[in-house]
Amino acid sequence: MRLSRYFMPTLREAPADAQIVSHQLMLRAGLIRQEAAGIYAWLPLGLKVLKKIEQVVREEMNRAGAVEILMPTLQLADLWRESGRYDAYGDEMLRIKDRHDRDLLYGPTAEEVVTDIFRSYIKSYKDLPKNLYNIQWKFRDERRPRFGVMRGREFLMKDAYSFDVDEAAARKSYNRMFLAYLNVYARLGLKAIPVKADPGPIGGDMSHEFMILADTGESEVFAHRDLVEMGAPGPDVDWEGDLEPEVARRTSLYSASDEMHDAARFDAMPEDKRMTARGIEVGHIFYFGEKYSKPMKAHVTGPDGKDVPVHMGSYGVGVSRLVAAIIEASHDEAGIVWPQVVAPFGAAVLNLRAGDAGCDAACEQAYKALADAGLDPLYDDRDERPGAKFAAIDLVGIPQQLIIGPKGLADGVVELKTRATGERQTLPLDAALKAVIG
RNA sequence: CGGAGUGUGGCUCAGUCUGGUAGAGCACCGCGUUCGGGACGCGGGGGUCGCAGGUUCAAAUCCUGCCACUCCGACCA
Numbered sequence: 001m002r003l004s005r006y007f008m009p010t011l012r013e014a015p016a017d018a019q020i021v022s023h024q025l026m027l028r029a030g031l032i033r034q035e036a037a038g039i040y041a042w043l044p045l046g047l048k049v050l051k052k053i054e055q056v057v058r059e060e061m062n063r064a065g066a067v068e069i070l071m072p073t074l075q076l077a078d079l080w081r082e083s084g085r086y087d088a089y090g091d092e093m094l095r096i097k098d099r100h101d102r103d104l105l106y107g108p109t110a111e112e113v114v115t116d117i118f119r120s121y122i123k124s125y126k127d128l129p130k131n132l133y134n135i136q137w138k139f140r141d142e143r144r145p146r147f148g149v150m151r152g153r154e155f156l157m158k159d160a161y162s163f164d165v166d167e168a169a170a171r172k173s174y175n176r177m178f179l180a181y182l183n184v185y186a187r188l189g190l191k192a193i194p195v196k197a198d199p200g201p202i203g204g205d206m207s208h209e210f211m212i213l214a215d216t217g218e219s220e221v222f223a224h225r226d227l228v229e230m231g232a233p234g235p236d237v238d239w240e241g242d243l244e245p246e247v248a249r250r251t252s253l254y255s256a257s258d259e260m261h262d263a264a265r266f267d268a269m270p271e272d273k274r275m276t277a278r279g280i281e282v283g284h285i286f287y288f289g290e291k292y293s294k295p296m297k298a299h300v301t302g303p304d305g306k307d308v309p310v311h312m313g314s315y316g317v318g319v320s321r322l323v324a325a326i327i328e329a330s331h332d333e334a335g336i337v338w339p340q341v342v343a344p345f346g347a348a349v350l351n352l353r354a355g356d357a358g359c360d361a362a363c364e365q366a367y368k369a370l371a372d373a374g375l376d377p378l379y380d381d382r383d384e385r386p387g388a389k390f391a392a393i394d395l396v397g398i399p400q401q402l403i404i405g406p407k408g409l410a411d412g413v414v415e416l417k418t419r420a421t422g423e424r425q426t427l428p429l430d431a432a433l434k435a436v437i438g
Numbered sequence: 439c440g441g442a443g444u445g446u447g448g449c450u451c452a453g454u455c456u457g458g459u460a461g462a463g464c465a466c467c468g469c470g471u472u473c474g475g476g477a478c479g480c481g482g483g484g485g486u487c488g489c490a491g492g493u494u495c496a497a498a499u500c501c502u503g504c505c506a507c508u509c510c511g512a513c514c515a
Contacts, residue, residue, distance in 0.1 A: 012449075014450090015449070015450085016444090016508085017444095017507070017508055034507090036507090037506085091439090092513090140515085142513085142514075143439065143512085143513070144439090144509090144510095144513090146508085146509080156515095158515090209515095282515075283515075316515050318515035334475095350474095353473070353474095385474095385476075386473065386474045387473090388476045388477095389475085389476090390474080390476080391475065394475090403474075405473095406473090407474065408474085415474085
């Protein structure tokens with residue numbers, strides 16, 4: 001993409017409304033534009049990042065055996081009356097009437113819809129387990145939206161729903177999601193830890209929140225250091241096998257956010273294993289048994305010929321929140337430092353003297369080579385001063401920057417800068433291209 | 439929802455207390471000089487000061503109502 005033809009409205013100063021660094025940088029780098037409290041338009045750069053995160057989430061869900069669908073944003077109130085949640089949900093639900101005066105709502109979540117889909121088709125225990133997910137916009141009319149897309153009213157969520165014949169089987173589904181989530185965050189370059197969450201009315205030990213560690217996180221988390229260092233299980237998990245040991249390795253180590261913190265247990269650990277950090281919640285998984293299947297009559301026939309309500313769990317990842325969370329975890333004074341996997345452009349070419357025949361030719365050559373290599377390069381071909389180009393590309397956080405100017409070219413070299421480390425190499429164009437393309 | 443605050447060109451803000459021809463920096467347009475970390479000079483365009491009423495000879499400024507947004511708290515992907 002040639003920057004001269006692109007739409008990347010960067011700001012030198014952060015709008016006064018933005019308090020936290022990710023919100024400021026998202027506005028300054030031209031990722032989003034606020035349309036109303038907690039409601040944002042996604043500009044080209046922001047949309048690219050959002051789609052890349054979405055794709056990572058999608059791939060890990062598929063790998064773990066979940067199947068993607070797409071459910072509507074608008075849902076019928078009648079379904080929610082069946083589950084009893086229409087009245088229970090309160091003012092956070094945006095209620096709408098259509099022209100026939102029929103009650104609709106903008107979905108804050110999709111248990112009812114997915115249960116309705118499930119019960120229409122699945123009748124036998126032999127068809128279980130099933131896990132259906134979608135990546136769709138949600139709306140929760142928060143009392144107080146804040147921090148940009150970190151707590152918006154409209155947000156993009158991946159929500160998966162598992163269906164099993166009994167609790168033991170549901171636990172296996174839960175374990176798959178538990179490990180898949182760790183893989184998602186690891187691929188996004190984040191340090192994530194599962195913390196025990198309030199399981200709600202069902203009880204038990206099957207509810208976890210996933211916190212990513214960032215100095216500016218909203219909540220305080222306490223954890224055994226090994227839990228962080230253990231990292232993610234990786235893609236080679238045997239998803240059909242027994243995942244309990246792999247999950248137990250993690251859940252047996254202490255971790256809690258401040259509201260669930262047990263200081264006595266924490267202090268009982270060796271001092272060098274105690275870790276206190278700030279965290280941002282970016283995922284929540286839980287098992288809720290028959291809570292929806294019972295009232296909504298989502299039954300399957302078991303091996304004994306009797307109908308039983310299915311056991312369900314749901315698994316959410318805040319995709320739009322992850323954009324902000326990654327920035328919170330990865331930025332510096334100059335701007336955003338995107339991990340390569342979610343960077344809006346894989347590499348940038350900076351033409352320090354647009355209009356100079358030598359610079360133009362070298363940049364065009366570099367741009368084409370990077371594009372041919374599939375790196376989706378951004379070429380700053382604008383007639384701007386070098387300083388403005390350095391500042392803009394650093395602000396939007398492009399990982400690899402090929403800096404091409406008349407001084408270097410006179411010596412037959414260009415500069416290759418790595419955004420994350422600030423490291424610069426001076427080398428001939430061919431060698432620089434080789435280094436970037438690999 | 440309780441408390442606090444803010445609305446003035448695209449952005450950051452001054453001007454409001456004490457009513458009297460709407461300002462600055464950045465951004466934008468033109469010309470020139472420049473050109474390796476957000477240049478400089480000259481010239482220029484753009485705002486019915488959130489909205490609606492009211493007071494007044496005169497309202498960004500005073501009064502009333504409304505709206506929007508932000509922050510703190512209780513709740514949450």
